[in-house]
Amino acid sequence: MKALLSLILVPLSLTAQTDRTREDFEITGHKAFLIRPAKGVADCGKPWVWYAPTFQNKLPGGAEEWMFKQFLAAGISIAGVDVGESYGSPAGRKVFQDLYLELSVKRGYSKKPVLLARSRGGLMLYSWATEYPQNVSAIAGIYPVTDFTSYPGLAKASAAFGLTADQMGAKAKELNPVERAVVLAKAKVPVFHMHGDSDKVVPHTPNSARLKETYDKADAPMVLQVIPGQGHNMWEGWFHNQDLVDFVVRNAIGR
Numbered sequence: 001m002k003a004l005l006s007l008i009l010v011p012l013s014l015t016a017q018t019d020r021t022r023e024d025f026e027i028t029g030h031k032a033f034l035i036r037p038a039k040g041v042a043d044c045g046k047p048w049v050w051y052a053p054t055f056q057n058k059l060p061g062g063a064e065e066w067m068f069k070q071f072l073a074a075g076i077s078i079a080g081v082d083v084g085e086s087y088g089s090p091a092g093r094k095v096f097q098d099l100y101l102e103l104s105v106k107r108g109y110s111k112k113p114v115l116l117a118r119s120r121g122g123l124m125l126y127s128w129a130t131e132y133p134q135n136v137s138a139i140a141g142i143y144p145v146t147d148f149t150s151y152p153g154l155a156k157a158s159a160a161f162g163l164t165a166d167q168m169g170a171k172a173k174e175l176n177p178v179e180r181a182v183v184l185a186k187a188k189v190p191v192f193h194m195h196g197d198s199d200k201v202v203p204h205t206p207n208s209a210r211l212k213e214t215y216d217k218a219d220a221p222m223v224l225q226v227i228p229g230q231g232h233n234m235w236e237g238w239f240h241n242q243d244l245v246d247f248v249v250r251n252a253i254g255r
Contacts, residue, residue: 017069018038019037019038019069019072019073020035020036020037020038020072021035021036021038022034022035022036023035023036027081027095027098027099027102028094028095028098030081030082030083030095031054031056031081031082032054032079032080032081032082032099033054033079033080033081034077034078034079034103035068035072035077035078035079036077037072037073037075037076037077038072045110045253045254046077046107046108046109046110047075047076047077047109047110047113047114047252047253047254048076048077048078048079048103048109048110048113048114048252049071049076049077049078049079049113049114049115049116049248049252050079050080050099050100050113050114050115050116050125051064051078051079051080051116051118051121052080052115052116052117052118052121052122052124052125053080053082053118053119053120053121053124054080054081054082054083055082056082059118060078060080063234063238063239064118064239066239066240067239067240067244067245067248070245070249071245071248071249071252074249074252074253075253076248076249076252076253077109079099079103079113080099081095081096081098081099083095083096083124085120085152085156085160086124086160087120087123087124087148087152087156087157087160087161088123088124088126088127088128088148088175088177089127089160089161089162090161091160092124092127092160093127093128093131096124096125096128097128097132100113100128100132100135104135110137110252111135112135112136112137113135113136113137113252114136114137114138114139114140114248114251114252115129115136115138115139115140116139116140116141116142116248117139117140117141117142117144118141118142118143118144119142119143119144119145119201119202119232120145120151120152120202121144121145122141122144122145122146122177122207123145123146123148123157123177125139125144126139126144126146126177126178126180126181126184127175127177127180129184129189130177130180130181130183130184133183133184133187133189134187136184136187136189137189137190137251137252137254138189138190138191138192138247138248138251138252139184139189139190139191139192140191140192140193140244140247140248141191141192141193141194141195141208142193142194142238142239142244143194143195143196143199143202143207143208143232143238144193144195144202144207144208145202145207146176146177146178146181146207146208146210146211147176147177147178147206147207147210148168148172148175148176148177149169149172149176149206150202150203150206150207151201151202151207154168154169161175178206178207178210178211178214181211181214181215182214182218184220185214185215185217185218185220185222186218186220188220188221189220190221190222190247190251191211191215191220191221191222191223192222192223192225192243192244192247192248193208193211193212193222193223193224193225194224194225194227194238194241194244195207195208195209195224195225195226195227196226196227196228196229196230196231196232196233196235197226197227197228197229197230198228198229198230198231199230199231199232200231200232201231201232202232204226208224208226209224209226211224212224223243223247225241225243
């Protein structure tokens, strides 16, 4: 079979922690990473969490460390790929699909990862997920963007799609993740979101709250924790939420 991916491996780098190994590599010219549990940790079925956004040397960062430790201890790997400020564009989704095929087909990882979206990573992961709902175990979000009209706005989002702002607005129903999320709701893909009621960057109402309305109408499983007084910030509670970790682990390993 002709190779689907252009993969360039670089030397495996071990982090200072003894609970993992990290591999940095490239998918079709985009930097990607895979953090694996240390040897001896059971990973039956090779479950994995797909984190976005990935910006090399920036995200994921130290804030996610507490969560990642728990995922690794449960035998769950973490992966991601840097697609830049793609906002869920076709080009970004293509690279995401390349990463998915690399891990789930070539490397034998689970065909249904759990997606973990932080902020604008929501646009990236939800845009991919609405195309491939059968390949998603569950979705967790930390103040995730699902509506590109709220963030980054039509002017910025449209540039990534190669459209004008007017064209982007006219195609919102077919391109905007919050509009397309009904396919995930119908597929009963479980969702867990945390969102602050004072978020001015990614407002709660057009993003997580609207997604919750779609899920409720479809009688689909979604938990939305609205955090009073919190905005789009680095509050520790976003990253030290045991409910989110339990949701991810339960859905990643199937119990």
